[in-house]
Amino acid sequence: MTSQPYQPHGKNTECDNVELYAAGALDAAERAAFEEHLEQCAECGAELQELRKLMNLLPLAVDPVEPPEGMKKRVLGAVLGRSGAQEPGLGRQVDAARAEVDSPDEEASGRRRTEAGSASKRSADAGSAAWTSNAGSGRRTAAAGGRRPRLVALLAGAAAVMLLVCGTLAQRMDSLSKRNELLSGELEAAKQNLVQAQSELQEVMKPSADAAVSQIISLKPVKNMVAKGQAYIVVDAKGTHLIVQASKLPALKDSQAFQVWLIKGDKPVNAGTFKPVNGSGAITFTFQPDSFDQVAITLEPDAFGTAPRGTMVMAGGLKA
Amino acid sequence: MSETAWEEQLLQRIAAKDSDALEQLYDRYERPVYSFVYRIVGDVMAAEEIVQELFFKVWNHADSFDMNQRTGKVSTWIFTLARNLSIDWIRKRDRRPAASGSEEDWQGVKDPETTEQAAMDRLMAEHVKEALAELNEEQKRVLEWVYYGGYTQQEISELHHIPLGTVKSRVRLALRQLRKSLGEVWREGVRS
Numbered sequence: 001m002t003s004q005p006y007q008p009h010g011k012n013t014e015c016d017n018v019e020l021y022a023a024g025a026l027d028a029a030e031r032a033a034f035e036e037h038l039e040q041c042a043e044c045g046a047e048l049q050e051l052r053k054l055m056n057l058l059p060l061a062v063d064p065v066e067p068p069e070g071m072k073k074r075v076l077g078a079v080l081g082r083s084g085a086q087e088p089g090l091g092r093q094v095d096a097a098r099a100e101v102d103s104p105d106e107e108a109s110g111r112r113r114t115e116a117g118s119a120s121k122r123s124a125d126a127g128s129a130a131w132t133s134n135a136g137s138g139r140r141t142a143a144a145g146g147r148r149p150r151l152v153a154l155l156a157g158a159a160a161v162m163l164l165v166c167g168t169l170a171q172r173m174d175s176l177s178k179r180n181e182l183l184s185g186e187l188e189a190a191k192q193n194l195v196q197a198q199s200e201l202q203e204v205m206k207p208s209a210d211a212a213v214s215q216i217i218s219l220k221p222v223k224n225m226v227a228k229g230q231a232y233i234v235v236d237a238k239g240t241h242l243i244v245q246a247s248k249l250p251a252l253k254d255s256q257a258f259q260v261w262l263i264k265g266d267k268p269v270n271a272g273t274f275k276p277v278n279g280s281g282a283i284t285f286t287f288q289p290d291s292f293d294q295v296a297i298t299l300e301p302d303a304f305g306t307a308p309r310g311t312m313v314m315a316g317g318l319k320a
Numbered sequence: 321m322s323e324t325a326w327e328e329q330l331l332q333r334i335a336a337k338d339s340d341a342l343e344q345l346y347d348r349y350e351r352p353v354y355s356f357v358y359r360i361v362g363d364v365m366a367a368e369e370i371v372q373e374l375f376f377k378v379w380n381h382a383d384s385f386d387m388n389q390r391t392g393k394v395s396t397w398i399f400t401l402a403r404n405l406s407i408d409w410i411r412k413r414d415r416r417p418a419a420s421g422s423e424e425d426w427q428g429v430k431d432p433e434t435t436e437q438a439a440m441d442r443l444m445a446e447h448v449k450e451a452l453a454e455l456n457e458e459q460k461r462v463l464e465w466v467y468y469g470g471y472t473q474q475e476i477s478e479l480h481h482i483p484l485g486t487v488k489s490r491v492r493l494a495l496r497q498l499r500k501s502l503g504e505v506w507r508e509g510v511r512s
Contacts, residue, residue, distance in 0.1 A: 019495040020488060024407075025466040025473040052396075054499055058467060059356045059399040061448035067354040068368055075372045076346060079379050080339055157365040164364075 018044050022051035068160050069167075078153070204238060211236035217295060217316040219246065229314050231295045240289045242271055246297060246314065247280040257303035258313065260285065263294040271295075273303040292318050327394035335383040342379055349395075353402050360406035360468050366413075370405045377401055407470030416475070451501035459494035466491060 014037035020026050021034045038044050211234050219229035229246035244260050252258075257275055260283050261268040269292070271285035296315035298308050327348070333341035353374065358367040378398070385397055411417070455463065465471045465480075473491065477484040 016488070016492075019492045020473055023463070023466045023491050023495060024403075024470070025476070025487075025491050027472040027474055030472075050499070051495060054495065054502065055467075056393075056396045056399065057444060057448045057502070058452075059352065059402070060442075060445035061452055062352075062356045062359045064351060065355040065358045067350055067371075068364060071354070071368055071371070072346060072350060075368070075375055076339075076343060078372050079342070079375045153369075154365065157368060161364050 015041060015044055018047045019051060022048055022055055068157075068164055070160060074153075074156070208236040208238065214240075215319055217318060219244075219295065219297065219314040219316040221314040222312050225250070225313060227297075227314050229297065229316075231316055233318070235289075239286050242285040242287065242295065243282070244271070244285075244295065244297070245280075245282040246276070249276045249279045249281060249313070250299070251279070252276070252299075255302045256310075257300050259298050259300045259303070259305060259308070259310075261294075261296045261298065261308060262287065262292040263296055264290070264292045268296070268308055270306055273300065273305075275303070294318060324393055331378075331382045331385050331394055334379060335385075337379075342375065345378065345394075346375060349398055353398060356399060357402050357406045360403065360470075361409055366409055370402070370409060373405055374398070374401050403467075411470055416470075447502060448498075451498050454501055455494055455497055458490050459497060462487060462490040463494045 014034055017026060017030065017034045017037075021031065026034060038048065213232055214235050215231075215233040217231040217233075219227075219231055221227045221229075227246055227248045227250070229244065231245075232241075232243040234241045234243060242260070242262065246258070249258065252275060257273040258281060259273045260271040262271050262285075263269070269287070271287070272283045274281040274283045294315055294317055297313045298310045299313050300308070300310040327345070330341045330345045330348075334345065350371070354367060354371050357370045357374075358364070361367050361370065378401075385394065452460070452463075462476065465476050466473075471479070473484060473487045476482065476487045482490075
């Protein structure tokens, strides 16, 4: 092909038909006319070579389809079997077979029943028969039978299709039931998780039975403050709880809030924020048993800090 | 031995009625030919019958494939036969007049530089798919009707109420577009 892929030469109106000819879009008369032209027009001849190469690529692009089970045996068996017989037209075979199947007369339908009964056996015979050329003479007789083997072939084909369909369905069923099992398993696991979560929740919701105060800390205000406060460390079956209560707290402005901290060394842990009512407020905080040095309350610009930003209001030391 | 030479040798043996050679050729083509035929006829039973008919022709007419003149590749011959048989079948089914496409269509396709291997075919298949995907909807449709449906331009015009000139130009543009898309690949690939 040249670097200019295609320029219509178009000296003759027939030249316009070269693509349609190559693609097979012309009818018999148009084809004949073009072929006549082709003998005179070297350019169309060259063009056609290229176009045919192009058309010959199209079969490559077809999505692959799995041939029916056992097709090789049937095809080669039939081809090598009837190699000596006269070549029948394909359409005629199909038509004849269909005509026979469609035939309403009694004799034909009787024969059909008989054939249908032995079809599976015969197709099995055909399948197992050697299809080497040695088997040719034997197979020729079957081919000479004419319409009957066609019908048998059709029935065998239908049976093969059914088998294929059944096989596919069975596979699909199998994969669906496997999927089902898997999903059931997942559902069961999810149910168990839910049950466990519910029992944990119930445990949490249950009132404490044997809570014991392990520490009571008096919170001391920083200078210039009159606030009073106390902190309790309470231990029960559910964990360790900090309860902080304070009063006579200064009034808050805007979005300000008080924040409680548990402090170990110089690392504060947020124990929650609160806004007092009439200068009094309280908070509880449950934490993993750990040793903290101090509990402190700060005045923060808002309730959402994770580290102290404001000023200390009061604090108290914890026992180790 | 190149794929082409191997296939030609198989055809020579088939012409001499070597059934092992037929089996080898069958194994090589069963899947692509069945897929291609099925793509056209859309019928499992008919597709198998056509494949059978095709190999019957190969078995009995292998000697008509003239490799000395290098008139074409074996694959070209086989796919041309496959398409003709398939189009005949659907035209008969649809009670359309026979296409009377000649089985000799493949002859005269001089392709003297074809030494590509099956791997090249697979690579080419991808390029062809891409090129086909690049066609616009009208071009895809008209190519579908012509190539896989076996409709003539006149039939398409009448069935789909498209002016004949429009059908012509769509076929032409579709093929030109394909050639353009495949132009580079062609030079680099097939013409090795």
